[in-house]
Amino acid sequence: xxxxxxxxxxxxxxxxxxxxxxxxxxxxxxxxxxxxxxxxxxxxxxxxxxxxxxxxxxxxxxxxxxxxxxxxxxxxxxxxxxxxxxxxxxxxxxxxxxxxxxxxxxxxxxx
Amino acid sequence: xxxxxxxxxxxxxxxxxxxxxxxxxxxxxxxxxxxxxxxxxxxxxxxxxxxxxxxxxxxxxxxxxxxxxxxxxxxxxxxxxxxxxxxxxxxxxxxxxxxxxxxxxxxxxxxx
Numbered sequence: 001x002x003x004x005x006x007x008x009x010x011x012x013x014x015x016x017x018x019x020x021x022x023x024x025x026x027x028x029x030x031x032x033x034x035x036x037x038x039x040x041x042x043x044x045x046x047x048x049x050x051x052x053x054x055x056x057x058x059x060x061x062x063x064x065x066x067x068x069x070x071x072x073x074x075x076x077x078x079x080x081x082x083x084x085x086x087x088x089x090x091x092x093x094x095x096x097x098x099x100x101x102x103x104x105x106x107x108x109x110x111x
Numbered sequence: 112x113x114x115x116x117x118x119x120x121x122x123x124x125x126x127x128x129x130x131x132x133x134x135x136x137x138x139x140x141x142x143x144x145x146x147x148x149x150x151x152x153x154x155x156x157x158x159x160x161x162x163x164x165x166x167x168x169x170x171x172x173x174x175x176x177x178x179x180x181x182x183x184x185x186x187x188x189x190x191x192x193x194x195x196x197x198x199x200x201x202x203x204x205x206x207x208x209x210x211x212x213x214x215x216x217x218x219x220x221x222x223x
Contacts, residue, residue, distance in 0.1 A: 033211045042201065043154075045211030088153060092208055097161045098169060099144060099205075099212060101154040 002027045004091050004102040012108045016078050021105045023072040023089035031092040032072045033099065034063050036085045043088065047074075079109045113137055117202050117215035124192040124222045132187040132218050134202030142205040143185040144169070144212070145177065147198040154201065160185055192222045 003026040013019050023032070034046040047056040049065035049072060056063050060083065062075045072089055089102040118133045134143065144159040146169075156169030158177040166177050174196060176188040189196060199219050203212035 031208055035211070042214040042216050043203075043212070045213065048209065048211045050209055090154075090212075097142065097167075097208060098156055098159060099203075100156060100170070101146070103153045 002091070002093050002100050004089060004100055006087075006089060006102040006105050008105060009103060010106050010108075012110060013076075013079050014110055015080055018078065019076050021074040021076070021087055021107075023074070023091075023102050025070050025072075025089075025091045025100075025102075027070075027091075028067075028094045029070070029091045030067050030094060032065050033090040033092075034072075034074055035088045035090065035101075037088065037104075038085050046087075076107075081109050081111055083107060084109045115202055115204055115213055115215035117200075117218050119218060120216065121219050122221070124189070124220065126192060126194060126222060128192050130189050130192065132189070132200055132202075132220070134185045134187070134215060135183055136185075136204045136213075137183065138204060138206070138213065139182060140204035140206045140213070141182070142207060142212075143179065144203050145175070145185070145187045146201045146203065147171065147196075148201060148217075149198050157187065157200075189220075194222045196220065197222045 032049045035043040037043045047063040052067040054065045086106045090099045116135045141162045145157040146154040160166045160179040202215040205212045
């Protein structure tokens with residue numbers, strides 16, 4: 001059974017600081033996705049990583065994928081309050097069309 | 112261009128009742144999925160479809176049925192509602208596996 005685990009589950013950080021969220025998955029996959037969810041809202045697609053070594057950046061967020069380690073990271077640079085949200089990774093196991101989501105990381109950026 | 116439209120937005124059911132959650136998209140996406148999100152938890156896949164006439168089970172399919180007779184619509188049927196099905200349900204679509212999902216606004220379902 002595929003497991004997609006994120007850590008930390010909760011993260012409280014000061015504005016201006018850097019931090020990394022980790023997404024580990026238990027089966028082979030060469031596609032990984034990151035999403036953002038604001039409280040009480042739907043999910044928004046952030047990044048799609050389609051191969052080993054893929055790196056995508058948008059503003060203060062940068063995502064990377066290491067398929068050999070079955071690990072993706074979401075790095076936050078110089079956090080601002082507007083980045084406060086829950087971040088989810090999702091994986092499509094090789095040979096399937098299922099998108100399986102991780103547990104989510106609730107990020108709170110303190111002024 | 113409405114994107115992904117879910118109806119209703121809110122629903123209260125009594126135990127044992129049945130109902131259908133509607134999901135419609137106007138983006139001509141082949142992939143559609145239903146997820147449930149429980150408080151403080153991630154999303155769990157209920158059923159998914161990779162095209163009209165093709166559906167498959169996800170992680171938590173019991174108590175739910177789906178059909179995909181058209182590209183645009185992917186309804187989720189609750190056969191006999193139970194309190195454990197109280198959740199927020201999201202429909203999502205994608206233009207294939209190389210793309211992220213576009214999510215609907217969700218249906219908040221309470222079963223009493």
